[in-house]
Amino acid sequence: MGIGNKTIASIFDSTMFVLILFSLLLSQHHCAEVYEITPSQPFSQTQSLVSPSRLFELGFFSPNDSVNKYVGIWHTNISPRKVVWVANRENPLAASDTLANLTISSNGTLELVDGKQNSLWSTNISVPSNGSAAELLDSGNLVVKDNDIGADPLWQSFDYPSDTLLPSMVLGFNSKSGKRNLMKAWKSESDPSAGLFLVGLSWDVPSQVFIWINESKPYWRSGAWDKSRFIGVPDMDNQYLSGFALHDDVNPGTKYFSYRFFDNTLSYFGISSDGVLSLKLSDNGSNWGLNWEAPVNPCDIYGTCGVYGVCKGSESPNPNCECLKGFVPKSNEEWSNGNRTGGCVRTTELFCDQSNTSRSFASGGKEDGFRKMVGLKLPDFHELIEKLGPDECKIRCLNNCSCQAYAQVNNIGCLVWSSDLIDIQEFASGGMDLYIRLANGELDKESQ
Known part of the structure; x- marks a missing residue:
């Protein structure tokens, strides 16, 4: 049975209808991209606020099919999508709320309101004009500005980081x-x-x-x-x-x-x-x-080997901890059980720490010295002594009984440590030299 002219016309009409509908949808999708939010143009959930070069966009999202909804910023067209800033991270919307929007209030504040017009988040600024507008820059910075007042932003998201630094x-x-x-x-x-x-x-x-x-x-x-x-x-x-x-x-x-x-x-x-x-x-x-x-790796975790312990690079789940030369585990039992966070203690009292009557007996009357260790992540709690060369740095530390170690670092200068040495790591390559104070009897000839 042949196809009549009316049937052909009907197919043609149907095809044109589909094409027109598809064009309208594309047009609506394109129109969903906006470049600013103003008092007269609030931002709805069907829109996307884009930066001038379309590097970033702001919109509503639900992370990992969460039952909650947020306003966030992310890079355009990069996978996987990484949300770099969230407005209402502590006050989510219900995912079912389709009427929530971002708006510029009468006092110039950018505000997120839910479907019942309850405020969930705002920039909390107030300006004496109604010329405020919110824009997303190509840097990923969401700014609120008022050209009637000045060119500088009244508020910017860069001042309130989430989990990302751009x-x-x-x-x-x-x-x-x-x-x-x-x-x-x-x-x-x-x-x-x-x-x-x-x-x-x-x-x-x-x-x-x-x-x-x-x-x-x-x-x-x-x-x-x-x-x-x-x-x-x-x-x-x-x-x-x-x-x-x-x-x-x-x-x-x-x-x-x-x-x-x-x-x-x-x-x-x-x-x-x-x-x-x-x-x-x-x-x-x-x-x-x-x-x-x-x-x-475990050595990167702060204080893994405790005070006066050094962690040597380890790919295994268990850190490779050793006490610095001249030190022993504070608790042999904890150390042998794999808990090294208690750290180490000195085997020989420093000359500085001894009373005048016991110094001669314990150390032979000899001053403390320093042992050099290389390739280290230097300990925490450094103090900067500016404008001292290596020799002056050593003397300054030696003459201060509270000084436990020193280092001379290029482009920094003399660093000294007056508290227990913690979070030391030995690198496979790179790292700094550290001079650790020891009683004279603990020093070998190479380190004196």
Whole structure:
């Protein structure tokens, strides 16, 4: 049976209808991309706020099919998707709430409201005009600005990191105001609320990057900054010199770390929910590759071998701990059972620590000396004694009975330690020299 003209016309009409509908859908999808949020143009869940070059986008998401919904920022078209910032990480929306939106309120505040118009998150700023607008920059920074007031942002997401550090973001602190910029890990892969691990810059001089557990317990540290790299990261070589910087007192009392790659490689530092800090790169703009991470073995974990213990690189689950020369385990029982965190104690009392009546008998009347160890991650709690050469550094430490060790580090100077030596690691390559104070009787001829 042949096909009639009416049937052909009907097929043609149906095909055209499908094509027109498809075109409309594409058009609506394209229109879903917006470039700013204004008081008259709130941001809905069907939209995507994109940066000018479409490097980043902001939108609503539910991580790993969570029952909750969040507003976040991520790179456009890079797999796997990495959410680099979350607005309402502590106040999620119900995934079933389809009416929630981002809006600029009458006082210029960017605000997330749920379907019942309850505020779940806001920038908490107030400006005397209604010209505020929110934009997403190609750096990944969400800014709220008011051109009637000035060009500088009234608020920016870079001041409130989540678990990610992007190029041009800063990690640091203002000692005067007490404000700190910290990376805060997600609680889990499906829960972006603040978890156990924090990443930040220490207060000491020179500063170190730390991973802390529960805000204060050290978990990993980078070693001191030597004006070009962190000396406790042996694979941080010259490839980083052009992009990593630690800025000190740009404004009085401020110190912060930042980075950027001059070839514009897309990248991010992230802290995972289980405490691993990593640097990932996207050379081709389509997927992420691991460049560096820490900690990677038991020796990287802070204080694994306790005070006066040194951890030697180990790929096994059990750290290879040894006491420094002149020291023995504080508890032989704990040490033999594999618990080395109690550390080590001196076998011979220092000349400095002896009373005047016992010095001659115990040490033969000889002053303490130093034993050199090479290739180390230097201990925590260093103190910087500026403008001293190696000889002066040694004398300064020797003449101070509280000084337990010293090191002369290029681009830093004289570092001394007046507290128990902790978190020492021996590297397979790289590392620094450390001179450890010992009683004269513990020194061999090569170390005197």
